[in-house]
Amino acid sequence: MKVRHLLAIKDLDREDLDEIFALAADMKANPERYGDALHNKTMAMIFEKSSTRTRVSFECAMARMGGHALFLSPKDTQLGRGETVSDTAQVLGRMVDIIMARVFKHGDVVTLAEKSGVPVINGLSDYAHPCQALADFLTILEHKGKFEGLRVVYVGDSNNNVTHSLMECGALLGVSVDCACPKGYYPAPEVVEWCREVGRKTGATFNVIEDPVEAVKGADVIYSDVWVSMGVEHEKEQRLIDLHDYQVNLALFEKAKSDCIFMHCLPAHRGEEVTDDVCDHPRSVIFDEAENRLHAQAALILCLFAAWK
Numbered sequence: 001m002k003v004r005h006l007l008a009i010k011d012l013d014r015e016d017l018d019e020i021f022a023l024a025a026d027m028k029a030n031p032e033r034y035g036d037a038l039h040n041k042t043m044a045m046i047f048e049k050s051s052t053r054t055r056v057s058f059e060c061a062m063a064r065m066g067g068h069a070l071f072l073s074p075k076d077t078q079l080g081r082g083e084t085v086s087d088t089a090q091v092l093g094r095m096v097d098i099i100m101a102r103v104f105k106h107g108d109v110v111t112l113a114e115k116s117g118v119p120v121i122n123g124l125s126d127y128a129h130p131c132q133a134l135a136d137f138l139t140i141l142e143h144k145g146k147f148e149g150l151r152v153v154y155v156g157d158s159n160n161n162v163t164h165s166l167m168e169c170g171a172l173l174g175v176s177v178d179c180a181c182p183k184g185y186y187p188a189p190e191v192v193e194w195c196r197e198v199g200r201k202t203g204a205t206f207n208v209i210e211d212p213v214e215a216v217k218g219a220d221v222i223y224s225d226v227w228v229s230m231g232v233e234h235e236k237e238q239r240l241i242d243l244h245d246y247q248v249n250l251a252l253f254e255k256a257k258s259d260c261i262f263m264h265c266l267p268a269h270r271g272e273e274v275t276d277d278v279c280d281h282p283r284s285v286i287f288d289e290a291e292n293r294l295h296a297q298a299a300l301i302l303c304l305f306a307a308w309k
């Protein structure tokens with residue numbers, strides 16, 4: 001892999017992605033081969049926001065490979081009492097081998113990468129969730145056997161970290177990602193512009209279609225995320241009104257291709273953005289996706305360490 005950090009999917013190229021997916025598949029099939037790969041290595045995990053999957057998958061990935069992970073919450077560290085991200089980065093870089101951070105401001109993972117002197121992984125920021133996209137496309141490959149020519153339709157709040165990384169990864173892989181959302185919830189214009197530019201070479205297209213029924217016609221994958229992301233809880237009431245017509249329910253799911261799969265980064269707010277019958281549908285792959293966080297990130301960690309050698 002050519003990059004030394006994973007802050008956003010757009011920092012990678014197709015070769016990097018193929019390397020991560022191939023290694024992740026091998027690690028999933030043959031975990032015993034990697035039992036000692038991170039002997040004596042320590043990961044610092046900074047969490048400014050809640051997490052189940054990201055915390056557990058990184059902690060288990062480190063443990064399975066013979067290393068270990070430290071959970072650092074601003075509540076219990078000096079970050080919460082005003083120590084700067086830059087100073088924290090320089091201190092952690094003297095002690096740990098790799099840093100993973102879930103932050104409010106994307107600029108904070110950039111500072112960690114600039115100042116720490118060790119690999120840094122973005123575990124979700126206001127702009128991107130690259131680890132989620134790696135697991136998502138590993139899951140798509142497992143279920144569809146290919147990338148090129150597929151069409152993902154993301155339904156709901158599209159000005160969202162998960163959507164942005166899904167789009168950037170689709171652009172590099174030749175997978176079209178369309179968004180079904182109302183005005184005010186479009187993906188960030190700079191992300192759309194970058195994806196369209198890359199998509200001109202890979203064959204992927206990126207459109208916003210406000211009518212969800214129109215949008216999901218011909219979809220190979222329908223993707224959903226919460227309507228109220230962490231950090232925008234104060235907008236909850238308005239978001240539930242604005243996004244009301246963008247629920248992925250059985251009626252909408254059945255408008256897509258007959259082999260369409262349902263994906264969601266989780267946690268799901270069942271009964272809001274998605275219904276139980278779609279979450280638990282035979283063509284829902286949400287728990288494969290969650291499991292693949294572990295395998296994709298284990299591969300990512302090894303690729304990053306290799307890039308620093």
Ligand code: CP
Pocket residue numbers: 050051052053054055124132265266267
């Ligand atoms: N999908 C995801 O990142 O889940 P967590 O918030 O539980 O880590």
Ligand code: NVA
Pocket residue numbers: 124160161162225226228229230265266267
């Ligand atoms: N968009 C969601 C993703 C959670 C994994 C959020 O930021 O809260």
